Amino acid sequence: MPVANIPVDRISYAVRYVERLLIQFQDETGEPLGSPFDVPLDITPDKLQLVCNALLQKEEPVPLAFFVRGEAEVVESLRVCVKALGAETEAVLPVVYQPQAVFRVRAVARCTSSLQGHTEAVISTAFSPTGKYLASGSGDTTVRFWDLTTETPQHTSRGHSHWVLTISWSPDGRKLASGCKNSQICIWDPVTGQQIGKTLTGHTKWITWICWEPLHLNPECRYLASSSKDGSVRVWDVVLGRCERILTGHTQSVTCVKWGGDGLLYTSSQDRTIKVWRATDGVQCRTLQGHAHWVNTLALSTDYVLRTGAFEPADATINPQDQTGTLEELKEKALQRYNKVRGSAPERLVSGSDDFTLFLWSPAEDKKPLARLTGHSALVNEVLFSPDTRLLASASFDKSIKIWDGRTGKYLQSLRGHVSAVYQVAWSADSRLLVSGSSDSTLKVWDIKTGKLHTDLPGHADEVFAVDWSPDGQRVVSGGKDKCLRIWRR
């Protein structure tokens, strides 16, 4: 049996009679690592980490979290876990190890500035994929770019004629698309604040969501998909400024559209269905049914990695930089990151609806849902996978946020603290913290490991409509009805 290098101070254990047990390390997919190991029952997670890292034989030790039989996490010692589970100590116990993010994002604690400038409520905010630029869309029909180093306004982009409902950065961070209530889409350059190309018109009612094609499929960032209240989804060519394809099929407003990393488009609609389309030719592949009311929101397990493209949050520096490299290099990097996050299983999709439940689907494979997640007592407004795809957060109008397991859909915990509907949530890049904005005008930062409130961030004068955490983990931005954006830092 191969023996790893365990520190010698273990000899002190032999003085007392100590219960030992056999554990088998397994990774998340169930593959065993090494052969069963004999460890004392009192072993702590740090020692387990040492052992596991030695077995993994990596150059740098990776922080790991351990789950006995894949269910209960080892927090203090193995003994507590085993007792809680009621597992017998005679048989070999499988312990699943999960690599955590190497970097650690620090929680935001204070509001460093309140950016004024918008003359109407701020409806949407987003950081660029590298965290260098910040853009916000508002009810005063302008899109504003803000300089993050000085926290002052940089550009004001006028071009829309009605409220700017949704904004989306291209995965390379060079373009920003914004959709307004008059069914127009404009593309902006963040460096100059000018519009690129002409306004894309074609939809007949307001734009509900915009999503770019992932970087690893097309490094030029040429195509984007937009969904609208008129029930259609259009794929636009940004360079030529025209509509490539129109995907019709939904009978009511399309609330969300996501471009998956495998070349599939997922759309959710108020007609209670979710449709899966092939992006290359616009053919509808599948219709996922099951919800009893409007489907409000979609989340893909690979959302975060598709949003950040070739940028690795672990490589973030204090001053965010632009992405450098040729298109091919960027494509390679993005593809690598995507494959790592996706793993061997296909993408998972979660949909949140007005019928108070969520469904977990594997849309590329099956028409039937993997799980139905119930528990909320009011409509679910937003669902979001954590960047490492292990956890799922759902924000609901019943003032709570629920955390579910990202793979099986099992309910994990409820985060309560808000006194009014929770509108949006955002994960930190290391998946350890979650920030939520609510209509009670506060933001709250939650620590997922303990399941408790980490910091309360009051300061807004009115409802908070949009929240975002920058991919380099340094800042959180929030915008709301009181017309100002607030930047929160450590």
Added chain:
Amino acid sequence: MPQNEHIELHRKRHGQRLDHHERKRKKESREAHERSHKARKMIGLKAKLYHKQRHSEKIQMKKTLKMHEQRKTKQKNDDKTPEGAVPAYLLDREGQSRAKILSNMIKQKRKEKAGKWEVLKVIRTGKRQKKAWKRMVTKVCFVGDNFTRKPPKYERFIRPMGLRFKKAHVTHPELKATFCLPILGVKKNPSSPLYTTLGVITKGTVIEVNVSELGLVTQGGKVIWGKYAQVTNNPENDGCINAVLLV
């Protein structure tokens, strides 16, 4: 007017005159002239009635013409973007207004439950309690400093001491601050002039309050000591008078 259908029957059997359509056309075109002749020459009561009717007709006509014009020229009515911007996820929802509707519904139900009650209650007097000429005011009233009751045998309206108020909580609409100011008098009660003379204060009554404590000064340098305020609550339900200053 024919009492039977003999004219119609004749038309159906024998057709119309050969020049019927031409005559009809010419008669219709003369109508405008005839109407204007009549309107000019009519006198007396008949003319008054006719002109009144014609005036209302003309107003209606103008309205319909305007409506048709608006339909033809499709212009963007609101150049200004409407207020109340909400994000996409709130667009199809009423959201807050629903709460407002609910609270209004609750208030309405409460009011209905409470019921309306009469301002003046009939007081029966006399040895056999048959005489019913006295009335008691059941709402809050203001009587003034130098008020002395009439001799009880002769007083028709009784204003109970428990319902007499001297001070009102007046809110300044711009400063959003509320002050407790003495009432100088009841200027007008919209329900009835009788209530104004009696000094009855109900919701909507305009009262005069002593604002010397606010320290307002006219342009000429004189200190303002009396201003009007309008009552905003039902004082008989709440036990206090809340008013908003009319600036």
